[in-house]
Amino acid sequence: MTRPTTIERKLTTGNEAIAEGAIQAGCRFYAGYPITPQNELCEYMARHMPEVGGTFIQSESEIAAINMVFGAAVAGARAMTSSSSPGISLKQEGISYIAACELPAVISNMMRGGPGLGNVWPAQSDYFQATKGGGHGDYHLIVLAPATVQEAFDMTKEAFDLADRYRNPVMILGDGILGQMMESFEMKPAKTRQPSRKKDYILDGCKGRKPRVIQSLFLEEGMLERLNDKLQAKYRRIERELVRYEELNTNDADLILVAYGSSSRIARAVMRDARVKGLKIGFFRPMTLWPFPTEAMRKLAKPKRAFLVIEMSAGQMVEDVRLSIEGRAPVYFYGRSGGGIPSEEAVFAEVRKALKKARSKVK
Amino acid sequence: MAIKQKTIDEQIIVAGFGGQGVMLLGKIIAQAGMLSGLDVTWIPKYGAEVRGGTAHCMVRVSNLEIASPLVDFPNSLIVMNKLSMDKFERLLRKGGIMIVNSSLVDSRATRSDIRSYYVPANRIASEIGDVRGANMVALGAYLKARPFLKIEKIVEALRDILPSYHHKYIPLNEKALSEGARLVEGRS
Structure with missing residues (x-):
């Protein structure tokens, strides 16, 4: 170069x-x-x-x-x-x-x-x-x-x-x-x-x-x-x-996908696809993992909204998301580990599942 | 440029043995895409062994910003050996195209909802003068079937990617590209 x-x-x-x-x-x-x-x-x-x-x-x-x-x-x-x-x-x-x-x-x-x-x-x-x-x-x-x-x-x-x-x-x-x-x-x-x-x-x-x-x-x-x-x-x-982060389509979101690094690109693709299909999905990406965007996440925790964390791990950042949200909204997790990569299809299926679970919780 | 009016969203898997130049083939597509002003990504996947093992790369070329660089379901597939066809044919999207190196693959596609092109890439490359040009024969065929990049951009990409002491082989590569294209001509 x-x-x-x-x-x-x-x-x-x-x-x-x-x-x-x-x-x-x-x-x-x-x-x-x-x-x-x-x-x-x-x-x-x-x-x-x-x-x-x-x-x-x-x-x-x-x-x-x-x-x-x-x-x-x-x-x-x-x-x-x-x-x-x-x-x-x-x-x-x-x-x-x-x-x-x-x-x-x-x-x-x-x-x-x-x-x-x-x-x-x-x-x-x-x-x-x-x-x-x-x-x-x-x-x-x-x-x-x-x-x-x-x-x-x-x-x-x-x-x-x-x-x-x-x-x-x-x-x-x-x-x-x-x-x-x-x-x-x-x-x-x-x-x-x-x-x-x-x-x-x-x-x-x-x-x-x-x-x-x-x-x-x-x-x-x-x-x-x-x-x-x-x-x-x-x-x-x-x-x-x-603290640095990126936030997209969160205003009206029923569900916000949270991911960083490579898995955030999969989450972003799923968010785009879901919006085309009429689902109100948002996207949040921490760009600094420490310091974690705790305040920004907390502000997003609103009634009737859920979070789905996507990682290529068995669930690590999800703990910081939960600490930030402090029980104000449901936080779900989907991950692959040991070198597995979440497919867009699998993440999309998790989005549908999370929406369903969140709705049944609201009732 | 008329070619830019449509949405371009090529999701390609190039697969074969290590040593067949499948990584390079993918890189050339990506570089030519970038030179054409498109957004591109390229991801290699190979085992710990290099030569002789199976290898593939995922390439995306789009006139929109690429969200995920991963290709779960390609719309274009270039398979340089039998193992690769067995592995990836089922992942190809409906209506997708498959370029098959028929010098090394003696079977036909099992699906009828895709377009398959059988190109004896090794034989043609040998006839031109160097079997290592088989990947370029396949690339020529692919770009004829899916003309989203200009051949001039491919040649420019070759110049960028190949080390200068290999530039003397560029005319041979151009010949391989056009021979590959010729095999697909008039077919659909």
Whole structure:
């Protein structure tokens, strides 16, 4: 992929769009270990990182990769790693450390079927891991959920800015469909981004200034709690400032389909089809999974309205939907797992079932 | 462009053995679609093995925004081997078209509510000079049966997708495309 000087339409995979987005965002350090379905990302980085004077490392393991990213972030680089589900599990200790040290980093996870080594087909079963911590301790990642190749590209660029703004790791959470599919998208002229503020915390040699320390071990009484209070205050700020979602045809909807990422595209197709058939179906898509659009969902919970959550998992995001709605409306779920993909036909059948169940509840 | 007046909503599955160029065939359709100003998606599906295993890709080309990139029920099917025909013929929408590589498939379609075209793609590609052009013969036949993309756009797409050291094979590919189209000519 060449970097254009005018807006150009490109046909590329989600994985490559993420890699190119990262390079354009000023990412100059990438470490990763190959795993399907995200190898195109590593491959792209291997080929193109040297062109911009950046560093590409195929590490000896996923654990090594996240710790290299940890080190690069300490030194002030815009740094990234990527993997798919089993590999992301391996990275959790490092991610917890990066969150504790309040360092910026971007992690891409193109989810595949699990648990265990699983398979190489698309899944969304790492939602809990991504949004509820994953590693140990009270921390959060910012989790962005692109649904198209365009968004994969745009959100990756933004991820680096968010990571710097909040000094927090950001995860791009996609799946095997998004990673491997090719789709036409618009690439705007490249402009290498830079952090808006000077990084006044990095360890880049202390000659002429006071030494700095970056650490996540706090044994003195009360110190670790103070760190946690500070982190929680930051997380509340992120919740206020960063929530993103897309909402379509919700005003008159009897039933609202809720989905993110690739399954949201199936839900969107079903919503369109259902509207043509005269059914009042709406569509809600969280674009940030953490922070979750809790308030926006709560406002949609009205009498005589139901929700149907579609996921490629046994039911994970549905828990956040239920927490948001707090029993004000029925919330139904349909999912496939282990690499299964919901068909439009099956989702449509679930829509009809949910409408029927919701109506019988109203009576 | 008259071709853009109608709704274009091609939902294609291209299937065959790994190594027959089915992924590339799908990519070329997608790239040519994008070059024609249409919205396109392409999804590969193959086993852990590459060469020799079964592989297919799903391609969508539309003049409307594509909601789902997945193809549950194609309206066009290109099958390069018997296994693929057995697997996908039943999924084809009523009135859909099926291009069959009759060099490797000795049976006929079991359905009568679809239009099937039997193209000896391997034989023709070999006669032209390279059996690896079988996918292009099939593509030529497909675009004759379903003329929603111009051949010039396919050639442009080949130039975009093939690495430059393979550009010398483009004339051979063009020949394969036109031979494939010729087999479908005058048939419906």
